[in-house]
Amino acid sequence: MYPQKSYQDLIVLVLLVILSIGIFTFHFREGESGLLHGLQRFTMNVMSPLQTGISVVISPFENLFRFIGESKDFRSENRKLKKELAETQRQLTTFKDIEKENARLRKLVSLEEKIAFNTLVARVIGRQTTEWQSNIVIDMGSADGIKKHMPVLVSEGLVGQVVEVSRGAALVQLIDDEKSGEAAQIVETGEEGVVQGQEGGGLRLNFIAKSSPVKAGDSVITSGIAGVFPRGILIGKVKEAKDDPYLMYKTIVIEPGINTDLLEEVLVITDMEPPAPFLREGKNQ
Amino acid sequence: MIRPFFIKLGFLLTAFLAQITLVPHFKIGQAQPDLVLIVVVTLAFLDGALAGTISGFTGGLLLDLLPKPYMGLSALSKLVVGYLSGLFERTVVMENIFFPVLALLIASLSDRLFYSAFIFLFLGEKVHLFSIFWQMIVPSALYSAAVAPLIYFPIFRLFSPKGKPLV
Numbered sequence: 103m104y105p106q107k108s109y110q111d112l113i114v115l116v117l118l119v120i121l122s123i124g125i126f127t128f129h130f131r132e133g134e135s136g137l138l139h140g141l142q143r144f145t146m147n148v149m150s151p152l153q154t155g156i157s158v159v160i161s162p163f164e165n166l167f168r169f170i171g172e173s174k175d176f177r178s179e180n181r182k183l184k185k186e187l188a189e190t191q192r193q194l195t196t197f198k199d200i201e202k203e204n205a206r207l208r209k210l211v212s213l214e215e216k217i218a219f220n221t222l223v224a225r226v227i228g229r230q231t232t233e234w235q236s237n238i239v240i241d242m243g244s245a246d247g248i249k250k251h252m253p254v255l256v257s258e259g260l261v262g263q264v265v266e267v268s269r270g271a272a273l274v275q276l277i278d279d280e281k282s283g284e285a286a287q288i289v290e291t292g293e294e295g296v297v298q299g300q301e302g303g304g305l306r307l308n309f310i311a312k313s314s315p316v317k318a319g320d321s322v323i324t325s326g327i328a329g330v331f332p333r334g335i336l337i338g339k340v341k342e343a344k345d346d347p348y349l350m351y352k353t354i355v356i357e358p359g360i361n362t363d364l365l366e367e368v369l370v371i372t373d374m375e376p377p378a379p380f381l382r383e384g385k386n387q
Numbered sequence: 388m389i390r391p392f393f394i395k396l397g398f399l400l401t402a403f404l405a406q407i408t409l410v411p412h413f414k415i416g417q418a419q420p421d422l423v424l425i426v427v428v429t430l431a432f433l434d435g436a437l438a439g440t441i442s443g444f445t446g447g448l449l450l451d452l453l454p455k456p457y458m459g460l461s462a463l464s465k466l467v468v469g470y471l472s473g474l475f476e477r478t479v480v481m482e483n484i485f486f487p488v489l490a491l492l493i494a495s496l497s498d499r500l501f502y503s504a505f506i507f508l509f510l511g512e513k514v515h516l517f518s519i520f521w522q523m524i525v526p527s528a529l530y531s532a533a534v535a536p537l538i539y540f541p542i543f544r545l546f547s548p549k550g551k552p553l554v
Contacts, residue, residue: 126459156408229411
């Protein structure tokens with residue numbers, strides 16, 4: 103027999119479990135204009151000035167922690183750069199191959215198209231990175247002309263897409279969020295597929311045939327299909343391409359062109375509104 | 388009676404605000420501590436299962452107010468961890484430095500695994516649990532465990548009755 107206090111604790115536990123599941127179910131089923139989604143947008147709006155202020159104060163101390171986290175990356179990047187230097191020196195002696203590769207890249211990568219749109223500069227004031235989401239908060243919102251589904255990029259490549267907007271802030275879903283998806287093209291081979299985020303971070307390029315000659319180091323850009331993102335924005339480079347006998351397509355891992363942890367300012371394209379979001383089918387935002 | 392309640396609520400709100408404003412700036416790789424969970428578990432060890440359940444629900448719900456899918460799931464995972472932590476009220480050595488470290492390691496792993504398992508089992512989301520476990524869940528749990536004494540001991544000293552028996 104449980105003591106009475108234990109019974110009371112269990113009753114409260116059960117009630118709160120039921121309440122939590124009720125909130126979860128209601129949020130899952132209601133539309134984006136629903137009460138709970140509106141409450142989340144309101145919270146983001148209220149928190150954004152605080153996040154902006156803290157971001158300004160804390161940025162000098164942040165560098166120390168970035169150094170700790172990236173020191174392992176620095177060593178491996180150093181080894182990688184030494185190898186790349188040796189490889190580049192070898193390629194320089196083969197002039198014709200470099201010329202052909204240059205001509206093919208110029209034809210496919212239309213950089214002027216990338217900067218043909220109006221943009222807004224926004225500051226990153228918050229980050230939400232868990233196993234299940236990879237988002238940043240920017241300091242521009244509906245009052246500045248920001249709308250949902252607007253593409254976001256930096257000079258190094260694609261950042262993501264606006265998914266929630268409040269009056270003074272907006273939530274940007276990063277390209278390595280596991281619910282994101284972008285139509286993409288391999289520059290060197292011309293093949294088209296879909297880049298999707300993976301749980302825990304990283305990118306994968308799907309729907310590339312097993313016979314594809316894609317190799318590590320090939321560049322992946324947005325293809326512009328579906329009109330979600332302009333064509334020609336760098337998404338990243340192929341890190342690994344291998345065949346799995348149990349899968350229909352090649353398994354391709356992409357190294358993103360941007361480091362999402364280092365984003366400070368971003369560009370939001372404001373005059374390109376896609377008709378529909380290019381997200382994975384059946385997933386809520 | 389009422390004043391300690393508001394002080395404890397204040398700790399929870401402070402942890403929530405720090406979690407969303409400060410913590411993202413101090414990630415180490417993919418790892419970040421869960422300050423809200425640290426406060427929930429501390430209150431559970433101090434005041435028992437009921438306190439753990441209610442503070443877990445409150446802290447988790449605050450985190451769920453941020454724009455993200457699965458609203459309510461953080462409240463659910465934290466209230467369960469808070470309840471289970473509260474079952475150990477007054478039964479373990481609470482003043483040992485290793486206690487909060489070990490407790491938060493287990494609590495953080497449990498919280499994240501519960502969250503991930505719920506998504507996988509009940510929502511049918513495709514999950515690469517192995518890679519998430521080693522790349523994010525374990526490093527974040529270790530980070531939470533390392534930070535735990537900085538939060539646990541001040542709260543413990545403030546609210547623990549004198550002469551509290553040790554096992």
